[in-house]
Amino acid sequence: MSINFNINNFIKDFENDCHKVQQKNFEKGEVITSYIQKRNQFCILKSGNADLVRYDSNGNKTIVEHFSQNDIFGEVFYDITTNNELSVEAKTKCQVLIYIYDDIHSKCRSNCKFHQKLSEYLPELILSKVTNLNMRVELLTKRSTRDKLLGYFSLLSTRHFSKTFTLPFSLTDLADYLSVDRSAMMRELRILKEDGFIEKTGNSITLLYK
Amino acid sequence: MSINFNINNFIKDFENDCHKVQQKNFEKGEVITSYIQKRNQFCILKSGNADLVRYDSNGNKTIVEHFSQNDIFGEVFYDITTNNELSVEAKTKCQVLIYIYDDIHSKCRSNCKFHQKLSEYLPELILSKVTNLNMRVELLTKRSTRDKLLGYFSLLSTRHFSKTFTLPFSLTDLADYLSVDRSAMMRELRILKEDGFIEKTGNSITLLYK
């Protein structure tokens, strides 16, 4: 939380300081970037929501990551040895800052404040990515759809400081995020309601236990 | 690979340069560390093998990560909001370098070369962690046990530059790593053999496709 706040300020203050940083705008549904070659793109989502998605050979869609304001993404975080194409799709209008990772390390010619600050924050930025990924791994290693749902809900509950919260995406997308079949997930949601674990009105969930 | 080589040299050259860095030795089976409180431990595995494991309320064990030489781990990579205890267990004799993450950021009093070099390498170190975690997420989002097995095998094959390779752990542990039932995994392995996808002699696997 405090990290995010810093990033936010830092972007505001310095984004125009460096001519190497590109800002691009995307409409809902557009592909922001595809992880095809190792161009070492490094992106910050200034505003909007986007998903990193993968489609496997059976046509299954997986939402690998869900990005909102100030999240970072890009090829630089991936070994592109895999055969499945990954791409980042804008779910709403998006403003994205794009640069090449090598530029951060090897200082900018103009030695601008943007790069100075970025390399200062970089370990923290990437570290927050690691903790997020670890939470994701924890979710995905849960053995049943029920445990994945409850695990994810309890995460959102913690983040919102409340037993009641709104899902950041549709139920269809939630299934793709938890990597389970949608209809099976809907069934499990119904059982969770029937068993008195949760209440659900649209995309709003309330945890009833503990 | 080139990153690992650098880390290796860097550890050899500078590890004794800083009095704040602790080196500890562990016997097989010992718990190296538990992620309980946020002490911001940051560890480098100098030698040996270790697993980061979690046991859920149903008694299922999950191998969250598998560490070998020069891998990094520690509480600093986790938000300890979860209820499940995570601990790192030595699978063989292990030599571990331990320090506190804050020490890296705020420079060491003595301004030693170790910390200097570490903060230089840190983004790369953490970044390699991110790419590893992303591969792990890719594996775990595969829908079937078969796809998880094949995905993992193809990863090992790529890493070893060979269609034949040895699993880094027992089949029992492999199941805990892929987060599937062991007997179901054994069944799937047999079918993969029968269908001519793989050959298997003990812990050595050969891919027969493509």
Added chain:
DNA sequence: AATAATTTGTTGCTTTTGCAACAGAAAAAG
């Protein structure tokens, strides 16, 4: 070298999950 502990491999049965298909509700687009 003998014993204990762990790992491998297998199977019958149960439970969970996935698939396909559909209707109604809600949201987006024109």
Added chain:
DNA sequence: CTTTTTCTGTTGCAAAAGCAACAAATTATT
């Protein structure tokens, strides 16, 4: 404001995965 598209919710059936239990093989331990 109407039409089109996407999303939600459900179901019967099929397939996959989990569970429990066991014997044989392998690996550690004393």
